[in-house]
Amino acid sequence: MENILKYYEFSDFFQDELGTFSNNEIAISELNDTHFLIFEKKNETYNLYVSRYASRNEIGFKSPKILELLVENYDKSIPEHRLLIKQYLH
Secondary structure (H helix, E strand, O other): OOOHHOOOOOOOOOOOOOOOOOEEEEEEEOOOOOOOEOOOOOOEEEEEEEEEEHHOOOOOOOOOOEEEEEOOOOOOOHHHHHHHHHHHOO
């Protein structure tokens, strides 16, 4: 999973302070100024979301304007999971 995070330039994981992600750790990758991909680290599994915030600084501290779960329990060995990231980042 570390390779996926580095390749797609996700941030380091940080604590969700608001509770949008159940206070789990999250990592973000910026699609543009207001849209982001977010990995939520839940124990040893990862959930992938696409979201919209007014700015990057709001993530983890304010509620998103849009939040959609793309993949629950992300598995890099499943091609469909990898393709979802590519659709957004390439």
